[in-house]
Amino acid sequence: MIAKLGKDRGKRETAQAIAFSVLTLASLVAFFALALILYIIISKGVGALSWEFLSQLPRKGMTEGWIYPMILGSFYLTAGALVSALPFGIASAIWLAEYAGGGLWVRTIRIGVNTLAGVPSIVFGLLGLAFFVNVLGLGASLLSGAFTLGVLILPILIRASEEALRAVPNEFREGALALGATRWRAVRTVVLPTAIPGIMTGAILGIGRAIGETAPILFTAAAIYKTRLPDTLYETLTSRTMALPTHIFYMATENPRGWEAKDLQFGAALVLLGLVLIMNLGAVTWRARVRRRKEW
Amino acid sequence: MVDATKESTRTELSTREWIRRNFDGRPIIETEDLSFYYGKDRALRGISLSVPLDGVTAIMEPSGCGKSTLLRAFNRMYELYHGARAEGRVTFLGQDLLKADPVALRRHIGMVFQRPNPFPKSIFENVAYGPRVHGMRKRSALKEIVESSLHRAALWDEVKDRLKDSAFSLSGGQQQRLCIARALAVRPEVLLMDEPCSALDPKATDKIEETTRELAEELTVVIVTHNLQQAGRVSDNVAVLLAGGELAEFGPTRSVFENPQDERVADYLCGRFG
Numbered sequence: 001m002i003a004k005l006g007k008d009r010g011k012r013e014t015a016q017a018i019a020f021s022v023l024t025l026a027s028l029v030a031f032f033a034l035a036l037i038l039y040i041i042i043s044k045g046v047g048a049l050s051w052e053f054l055s056q057l058p059r060k061g062m063t064e065g066w067i068y069p070m071i072l073g074s075f076y077l078t079a080g081a082l083v084s085a086l087p088f089g090i091a092s093a094i095w096l097a098e099y100a101g102g103g104l105w106v107r108t109i110r111i112g113v114n115t116l117a118g119v120p121s122i123v124f125g126l127l128g129l130a131f132f133v134n135v136l137g138l139g140a141s142l143l144s145g146a147f148t149l150g151v152l153i154l155p156i157l158i159r160a161s162e163e164a165l166r167a168v169p170n171e172f173r174e175g176a177l178a179l180g181a182t183r184w185r186a187v188r189t190v191v192l193p194t195a196i197p198g199i200m201t202g203a204i205l206g207i208g209r210a211i212g213e214t215a216p217i218l219f220t221a222a223a224i225y226k227t228r229l230p231d232t233l234y235e236t237l238t239s240r241t242m243a244l245p246t247h248i249f250y251m252a253t254e255n256p257r258g259w260e261a262k263d264l265q266f267g268a269a270l271v272l273l274g275l276v277l278i279m280n281l282g283a284v285t286w287r288a289r290v291r292r293r294k295e296w
Numbered sequence: 297m298v299d300a301t302k303e304s305t306r307t308e309l310s311t312r313e314w315i316r317r318n319f320d321g322r323p324i325i326e327t328e329d330l331s332f333y334y335g336k337d338r339a340l341r342g343i344s345l346s347v348p349l350d351g352v353t354a355i356m357e358p359s360g361c362g363k364s365t366l367l368r369a370f371n372r373m374y375e376l377y378h379g380a381r382a383e384g385r386v387t388f389l390g391q392d393l394l395k396a397d398p399v400a401l402r403r404h405i406g407m408v409f410q411r412p413n414p415f416p417k418s419i420f421e422n423v424a425y426g427p428r429v430h431g432m433r434k435r436s437a438l439k440e441i442v443e444s445s446l447h448r449a450a451l452w453d454e455v456k457d458r459l460k461d462s463a464f465s466l467s468g469g470q471q472q473r474l475c476i477a478r479a480l481a482v483r484p485e486v487l488l489m490d491e492p493c494s495a496l497d498p499k500a501t502d503k504i505e506e507t508t509r510e511l512a513e514e515l516t517v518v519i520v521t522h523n524l525q526q527a528g529r530v531s532d533n534v535a536v537l538l539a540g541g542e543l544a545e546f547g548p549t550r551s552v553f554e555n556p557q558d559e560r561v562a563d564y565l566c567g568r569f570g
Binding site for chain 2: 101169171172173174175176177178179180181182185189190193194295
């Protein structure tokens, strides 16, 4: 009887070992995918990097020259997206977290927000084309693109802000209300300031998402090639703009001489990837720092 | 909501005087057949009780949540909890409190919570919060009221050199006294204290109890406690709630402790249950 206890130990251990290796391998796949992307982009793109590459205009049908306008365009688009979406994001998060309760209407809106997060980005592009470009008559312009990206990152902003608001201890609200503050006053002066770091994390993640999106700006804002920078703010906002992701797309597909400038393409991809990684890393470290400093 | 207090809010003493002139001998808070529900669960059953203007009134209960609920009926804080509902009548200086504007009401009836809950702001900003909410803008006036409130909460000497420090740099007992100062800064007529020492060590508890006794000279204090000794030490009157949220006994602390009328209260006081 006792001797039998160890009888199928070998079999069990084999099963364990197989399971362990399969699971480990599966997790390594994700890691290798990232490592591969980084390797290809860096090894092929790093040669193109230089201060001129980042700071000057493209030339000769983009087969020579640099990507300064694309970086600038991406920056404007992303900043515009954040500026236009953040107020709506924070406002709806406050409504969801502080006022709404749990009725049918609220559940519907919450499902809506979550669904919005899953809508393919090309659909946002079409929405932007239909609504901002045509209905609002903004034309294909930086504004239309920024607004479209704003709608795209809205769910990210709402979710992050709502989470941040819910993480604020109820005692703070009670304390403020017990002093005769109205609900809005309590939210404005105690709850929201406490939630700001969390909301900022969401904003940085939103920027990281918006800066890399191609499809939403393809029909709404992107120019294939512009030889000069716009002169005025008005012109900047109302004309098409070049941007990093669409530049990479056009060079790879639309530009018949794109192959002549392969290393420039990879250089642009490297810059874009770098920006996204910096944003995400920034969000993660910021969040960790805030959590460490938290006093309650 | 209490119009009469408006005409004399310059110092709490004159408000007090006004109340004394007009309400002397009458209770400041009165409940009449007050029942309370969380959804379908009844937390309080037909409570009729008068909180006298002077002294400390303690509310005791061996277990359950009735005592905190009763306290939260006095400043309508229960409305924050989903499905909470009060039935019956509660009056403050003769006015129906359940029909009053809760925001205005809480200016007159302050509250200190079970766990110290300072805001993540500086010590100064914590105390100045209430006055700011009620429209005080002048820096000098704010400074004055912050200082006097901290004095009254017996915290001034410990924090006078570090008013700009975060409230979380204080110890638990200090934080609780800061919360008392914060509540006092809006000059309430009544201070509700919900087991204010339950998260504190004995030394900090002593200090809070001492402060409570001193405060009772200037305003009405209602304190909830599950601690018999504490009720004995701080209160002038005591209400004992029993299972089911029923008021078993209410009267001067001394006579309730020495000669309880209700047998269950006698058992409770002898430590036979609870």
